[in-house]
Amino acid sequence: MSSEILPRFDGFGVGLRPQHYPAFLEQGALVDFVEVISENFMVRGGRPLYVLDAVRERYPVALHGVSMSIGSADGLKMDYLRRLKSLADRTRPLWVSDHLCWTGVEGFNSHDLLPLPYTEETLELVSANIRTAQDVLERPLVLENPSSYLTFADDEMTEWDFLGELTRRTGCFLLLDVNNIYVSGSNHGFDPSDYVDGVPFDRVRQIHLAGHSQGKGLLIDTHDQAVPDPVWDLYETVAARVGPVAAMIERDDDIPPLEELLAEVQIARARHQASHRAHAA
Amino acid sequence: MSLLALQRGLKQHILGAVPGEGGAYRGDAAAGLAVYHNAYRVQLVACLRDTYEKTWAWIGDEAFETAARDYIAEYPPSSWTLNVYGAEFPAYLLARFPEDAEIAELAWLDWALRRAFDGEDAPPLSPEVLGALDWEQTVLTFAPTLELASVTTNVAAIWSALAEETNPPPVEALPEPAAVRVWRAGLSPQYRTIGPAEFRAIDLLQRGESFGNTCAVVSEGLDEAAATQLIGEMLSTWIQDELIVGARAEP
Incomplete structure (x- = not known):
C-alpha cells in the first residue's frame, strides 16, 4: 500500500505502564498522548483491554510493539500481524510502531531486540517485510532505531543511511529514540551528530527519551532511569530540526511515581522550546 | 554470510551455555555477545518471576532462580508473546520437586490466575x-x-x-x-x-x-x-x- 500520509501529532507524552493505570483512569489530562506496548493488549479480554479502552477515551494513543521482528530472515508471523491489526482497528491509534531489529528465527523467539547487519540483502528483506506489514495493517509502519551492542563485518552502510533508504523504498516513517542514538554512538564509535545529520526528518513522527546504564565497556539501553544530560542535549539538536512530532519519556524498568515522569515531560517541553528559541536566534 | 546464516549464528550464541565468539562481527564482539546472552536469560527469569510470583515467594530466590534458569535452557520461547511463556513450568516443578506437591500446585494456581486475568470476556447470564x-x-x-x-x-x-x-x-x-x-x-x-x-x-x-x-x-x-x-x-x-x-x- 502507499504510505505517504501519516498526520503529525505535536505533543508530549509518556509510555503508559500498569503502575500508573489508576492515575490515567481517574485524573484529568496529564499529558498530550500516551504510548502503550502493543503486545500487552493483544489479549482476549479482561482488565488490559478495559484499561486501554478507557484511556483511549481520554488520550490519543500510539501503539508500540516489540515482537514484529521486521528483520527476521524467515519472514513475518502472519498471526501476529492479524492480532496487531485487530488491536489497531479497536484502538484507532496515532500510528503503529516497532523496532528495526529481529527477535527470533526458525521458531525461536529471544524476546530481545537483536541487531541487523546493514547490507543490501537486509535492506531488500526488511523492505519486503515492511510492505507486507503495511498491507496487513492497512497503515504505514513507524520504525524505531534500536540500541545495539554489536556491529557486523558485512555492514555496508550506516544505520541512518539504512533507515533513510527504508523510508524511501517502503514509505514507512520513523520513531527516533534519542537515547538509542547516544548509546549506539558510544558503543560503536560514531558521532551522534552525524546520525542526526543523516536522518530524513520529514519521515520522523515520534521521539523517545530515556536513560541508560554503564555496562562492561558498553552503554546498556536499560530504560530504568531518568533521561541524562547528554541525551537531553542531543534531543535539543533533534528538536530544532524535526518539526512538530510526538515526544515522550519512555521508562520500562524501575518505574518511578508518575510525578517523576511528568516532571521529565516538563523538561522535554522546556528543552523543546529552548531549541526553537536557539534556532530562531 | 547470508542474513539467515548470521541470525542462526547469533541464535546459537544466545542459546549457548556461555556466550560464544564468531567471525560475523566487527571488532571484539565478546562484550556485545555477552549482553545479548545475559539479557535473554534475565528477561525470561523476570517473566517467570512475574507469572509465578507466589511460587517464587514460597520456594525462595535461590531455588526459584536455579529452577527458572534450568527451565529456560530446556524450553526456549517460540511464541511472539511472553504471555504464554512458562506454560510447562508447573509440570517441570513437579518433576523437580516430586516430594513437595504443593510447589507444582502453587505454580498451577499462579498460571491459571494469570491466564484468567486477560482471558476471554463473557458476561454472566442475568x-x-x-x-x-x-x-x-x-x-x-x-x-x-x-x-x-x-x-x-x-x-x-x-x-x-x-x-x-x-x-x-x-x-x-x-x-x-x-x-x-x-x-x-x-x-x-x-x-x-x-x-x-x-x-x-x-x-x-x-x-x-x-x-x-x-x-x-x-x-x-x-x-x-x-x-x-x-x-x-x-x-x-x-x-x-x-x-x-x-x-x-x-x-
Whole structure:
C-alpha cells in the first residue's frame, strides 16, 4: 500500500505502564498522548483491554510493539500481524510502531531486540517485510532505531543511511529514540551528530527519551532511569530540526511515581522550546 | 554470510551455555555477545518471576532462580508473546520437586490466575434469564476462563497467605480429594477450593451433559434432602461466582 500520509501529532507524552493505570483512569489530562506496548493488549479480554479502552477515551494513543521482528530472515508471523491489526482497528491509534531489529528465527523467539547487519540483502528483506506489514495493517509502519551492542563485518552502510533508504523504498516513517542514538554512538564509535545529520526528518513522527546504564565497556539501553544530560542535549539538536512530532519519556524498568515522569515531560517541553528559541536566534 | 546464516549464528550464541565468539562481527564482539546472552536469560527469569510470583515467594530466590534458569535452557520461547511463556513450568516443578506437591500446585494456581486475568470476556447470564430456564433439560456454558485442577495439599490457603503477605500455613495433605477452580468474575481473577462432587459436575457439564443428568450422577447414593442441598448450594455458588455465561436446551 502507499504510505505517504501519516498526520503529525505535536505533543508530549509518556509510555503508559500498569503502575500508573489508576492515575490515567481517574485524573484529568496529564499529558498530550500516551504510548502503550502493543503486545500487552493483544489479549482476549479482561482488565488490559478495559484499561486501554478507557484511556483511549481520554488520550490519543500510539501503539508500540516489540515482537514484529521486521528483520527476521524467515519472514513475518502472519498471526501476529492479524492480532496487531485487530488491536489497531479497536484502538484507532496515532500510528503503529516497532523496532528495526529481529527477535527470533526458525521458531525461536529471544524476546530481545537483536541487531541487523546493514547490507543490501537486509535492506531488500526488511523492505519486503515492511510492505507486507503495511498491507496487513492497512497503515504505514513507524520504525524505531534500536540500541545495539554489536556491529557486523558485512555492514555496508550506516544505520541512518539504512533507515533513510527504508523510508524511501517502503514509505514507512520513523520513531527516533534519542537515547538509542547516544548509546549506539558510544558503543560503536560514531558521532551522534552525524546520525542526526543523516536522518530524513520529514519521515520522523515520534521521539523517545530515556536513560541508560554503564555496562562492561558498553552503554546498556536499560530504560530504568531518568533521561541524562547528554541525551537531553542531543534531543535539543533533534528538536530544532524535526518539526512538530510526538515526544515522550519512555521508562520500562524501575518505574518511578508518575510525578517523576511528568516532571521529565516538563523538561522535554522546556528543552523543546529552548531549541526553537536557539534556532530562531 | 547470508542474513539467515548470521541470525542462526547469533541464535546459537544466545542459546549457548556461555556466550560464544564468531567471525560475523566487527571488532571484539565478546562484550556485545555477552549482553545479548545475559539479557535473554534475565528477561525470561523476570517473566517467570512475574507469572509465578507466589511460587517464587514460597520456594525462595535461590531455588526459584536455579529452577527458572534450568527451565529456560530446556524450553526456549517460540511464541511472539511472553504471555504464554512458562506454560510447562508447573509440570517441570513437579518433576523437580516430586516430594513437595504443593510447589507444582502453587505454580498451577499462579498460571491459571494469570491466564484468567486477560482471558476471554463473557458476561454472566442475568437472574431473569437464569430464572426462566428449564434446568432439567439445560446444557450450561461456563466462563471461558474457568480452569480446574485436582489438588492434594492446602495450596489455596498457602497462596492466599502469600498474596496477603502474612505467614503461610505449613503444608498439609488434604484429608479427602479436592480441586481448585479458577475463573474471572468481571475483571477480577478468582479461585475457590471445591469438593469432588462439584469437580465431577463441572466436568460433566463441560462435556455437554445436561444439568438434569449431571445432577442425577452427582446425587447418586444421596437421599433426596441431601441431593437437593448439594445441588442447590452448588448452583447458588456458580451464580454468585458469575460462572454461568450461557445456557441452551438439550438437543
